[in-house]
Amino acid sequence: MQGVPLNGEFGCLIEDVRLSDLSDPDFRQQAFSLWQKHGGLLALRGDELTGLTADGMLNWAEVFGAIEVRPIAGRDLMMVDGTQILRIGNIRDEQGRAIAQQSDVPALKNDADMRYDTTTHRPVWHTDIGSATPTIGSVLHCRQTPPSGGETLFADAGTAFERLDAATREKLLGMEAVMSQAHHDKKISLYTPGYPVLTPEERAANPPYRQPVVLIHPETGKPALYGLNSSTAALVPKGATISQEQLDLWDLEGVEDESVALYRNLLPFVTGPEFTVKWSWSPGDIVVWDNRCTLHAATGFDSDAHQREMWRVTLHAMENVKEEAA
Ligand SMILES: O=C(O)CCC(=O)C(=O)O
Numbered sequence: 001m002q003g004v005p006l007n008g009e010f011g012c013l014i015e016d017v018r019l020s021d022l023s024d025p026d027f028r029q030q031a032f033s034l035w036q037k038h039g040g041l042l043a044l045r046g047d048e049l050t051g052l053t054a055d056g057m058l059n060w061a062e063v064f065g066a067i068e069v070r071p072i073a074g075r076d077l078m079m080v081d082g083t084q085i086l087r088i089g090n091i092r093d094e095q096g097r098a099i100a101q102q103s104d105v106p107a108l109k110n111d112a113d114m115r116y117d118t119t120t121h122r123p124v125w126h127t128d129i130g131s132a133t134p135t136i137g138s139v140l141h142c143r144q145t146p147p148s149g150g151e152t153l154f155a156d157a158g159t160a161f162e163r164l165d166a167a168t169r170e171k172l173l174g175m176e177a178v179m180s181q182a183h184h185d186k187k188i189s190l191y192t193p194g195y196p197v198l199t200p201e202e203r204a205a206n207p208p209y210r211q212p213v214v215l216i217h218p219e220t221g222k223p224a225l226y227g228l229n230s231s232t233a234a235l236v237p238k239g240a241t242i243s244q245e246q247l248d249l250w251d252l253e254g255v256e257d258e259s260v261a262l263y264r265n266l267l268p269f270v271t272g273p274e275f276t277v278k279w280s281w282s283p284g285d286i287v288v289w290d291n292r293c294t295l296h297a298a299t300g301f302d303s304d305a306h307q308r309e310m311w312r313v314t315l316h317a318m319e320n321v322k323e324e325a326a
């Protein structure tokens, strides 16, 4: 099976996929290999894929890892037919209730805006974490898409790490990222009026957690610039402490230290054109990404004029995060 490369070695598209391919063992195995070989980004396209069912999608997602079964609090209406498929988008039911999760991110004006901007904190480049345990990845399937906007951006955190100079690589191997849900929310709230920032109680219940800045992929053995995304509150030497005050202020209020400088250099680097793919959706498309070696970001669209509906399956939390280079 031959895929169409999306940006050099990063990302691979399989075209003319039929629904029956998705349950074919050979196809599944080859798709998995292409996914791994191309930096953890695989897209499938084919006319028949608009007919994908919830069961079909769950069955396909199992190629890449076990499916996350934790219920998501308060999202019952947003799950497809009581399954573990989360609806994303701006759609509503007959009673006008939101039945999909929607975040207000700006539309991309031009491709140069894919690169992380350290002033606006856009786009919101992230991995789907949610807790101290990173997830393997996610599977996203397009049901409806606006005529423009609503793309998803992907960055190759593995190759980006490889391209850093040896001294920087060495330094990063000795560091860890302090991350917090509060930090991610605070960044989004900068441009989403009314975005629910965590209450002091919720904050206390979701304390900052630590991840290696460089994650060694447990299956490919390849290191990736992992601890670097919208939840990152600070980069510190492994085991170093960080004060609550520093956590609160970092990056957003003009603090300047070495850790800030690293973050400000690295995230725009990883999200530059050399390492990124912009996926413009067609109905039926399925994209699978690996959270351990890619970053991604959603872009906005005219949500007053158009509808977007995506289905997402989250793959199970990974185990045994290795912190040292093999
Ligand atoms: O809607 C999208 O384009 C991506 C949303 C996202 O970040 C996710 O599903 O994890």
Ligand SMILES: [Fe+2]
Binding pocket: 126, 127, 128, 296
């Ligand atoms: Fe995401």
